[in-house]
Amino acid sequence: MQDNLVVLYWYDRNSRQLPWRTAPADILSGVKPDPYHVWLSEIMLQQTTVAAVKNYFKLFIKTWPTLADMANAEEEDILKAWAGLGYYSRARNLYKCAKFVQLHHNGRFPEEEERLLKLPGIGPYTAAAISTIAFGRHAAVVDGNVERVLSRRHALLTELPALKAEVKPLMAEVTPHDRPGDFAQAIMDLGATICTPKSPACGICPWMDVCEGRKQGIADTLPRKAPKKVKPTRRGMAFLLSDARGRILLRKRQDKGLLAGMSEPITTHWADDAAMADLSHAPITADWVRTPKDVKHTFTHFHLEMSVWQAQAPAHYDEPDGYWWSAPDELEGEALPTVMMKALKAGSVI
DNA sequence: GAACCGTGGTA
DNA sequence: TTACCAAGGTT
Missing domain, CATH: 3.90.79.10 (Nucleoside Triphosphate Pyrophosphohydrolase)
Structure with a gap:
């Protein structure tokens, strides 16, 4: 079995149920994710934990069930609903993006990475994530989890943030053309639950046999990063x-x-x-x-x-x-x- | 590239 | 208590 499929099958057995996630079994039977849900969850999840996002996501979906509902809302109400979640420019860009897609894309998100990248609040990670998770397109999704997992998998010693450029082509190469969205989520789940920043559970990792970092005994020291500055x-x-x-x-x-x-x-x-x-x-x-x-x-x-x-x-x-x-x-x-x-x-x- | 931009959980 | 860290984007 190919290395990448080992992780995909691990995901099939261990996928967490999340309010915005379409289960692997449903993906396999042809269910299409709601791009509005995928987009909203990806914006909320930027630098924010799943636990913190869950209830906000549910509230937003309940208050604004569709993209059109959000585009027709008042910015003030979006900010009120976002209060407490942090990084408030995300909320303002969320609203700008909803209005823009409603007005210029007939209420439907573009499927291509390059076009998604032009939208407010959508950067390289989110563009790839939406394109592949919502639309099944092949894209190299690189977030903090992917950087950590692949830097260990290949024992990459390059420091962050330069590491990102090194990981991108590796992720593109390892991502399968069948179910690329599930694969991206599989790597991210792997990073969140097994290949964790501290004390990774290498003993139960589906990639334990191919991980260079583990073989060299340096997995838990990767990825390397410059020391943090002291906060005034x-x-x-x-x-x-x-x-x-x-x-x-x-x-x-x-x-x-x-x-x-x-x-x-x-x-x-x-x-x-x-x-x-x-x-x-x-x-x-x-x-x-x-x-x-x-x-x-x-x-x-x-x-x-x-x-x-x-x-x-x-x-x-x-x-x-x-x-x-x-x-x-x-x-x-x-x-x-x-x-x-x-x-x-x-x-x-x- | 680097500074700026929140918050809550965790060790 | 303190420091680290999380599905990053914008300037």
Whole structure:
């Protein structure tokens, strides 16, 4: 039996049931995956675990059953539904992509990798994944799992990210022309469950006999990567201003950069040397009370420590343009990123 | 190529 | 507690 088919048959026996996945038995009997589901799941799964994605995927499918439904939605509702999942540019590109495909592709995703690559939020990995998983086209899908599995399989010593270019042709070569989509998912499942970053279960791997990394005893050291840089710690303050009814004043963040387009209570700029207790930064003069616990949160490239302050607005206070009051039972439905939810929880508002 | 862009689970 | 890591894309 060919090496690659060993992995495909392993997948046939061990495929996980996932809300967006068409089971191998169904693929074999001719069932076609829904490209909308494949696309949505692949966007959500970018740098995000299966466990974190599951419920978001179900909610999105329930709220917007078709691509047309999503294209006709309001961006604000997409951001609200995405809140907590992270990498928020994905949500905005998701919406742009839905509208673009609806308008320029008659509501149907293109099947070819090169055309998918032109769509917002779809890069080399996702284009290949959609083309092969949704449409059965032959494509070399290279994600972090594939890089890890193949770098071990061939004992590749090249460091990431240069390794990716080396893995791509190897993946193209090993991917079968029959069921290429299932093969891609098989390698990714293998990477997620057996060929794991730490302590890989080489003893039960379908590729144990052909793995050069295992033969050389270096499998668990691959793929090689440059050492990570130390994350700086930035600091700031959050101000939970409430009205007489206990509603919290919110606003929308800027259009670009960190947490772009998401909602937040009033916050200061976050900087390395920022103060944690300088009330000259407060939006209004009031009896600000600091919550007992600061918020600690880690983003992709820095740590954040934020003090949280609470006060009630004076009776005559009018909210500035672009700001709005959100009642306690409405806050869960706002487009609030996790770090902002932490601030609200620190103030016992949620 | 490298910086930027979230979050939750895990060891 | 801290650091690593996950089905990457954009600039």
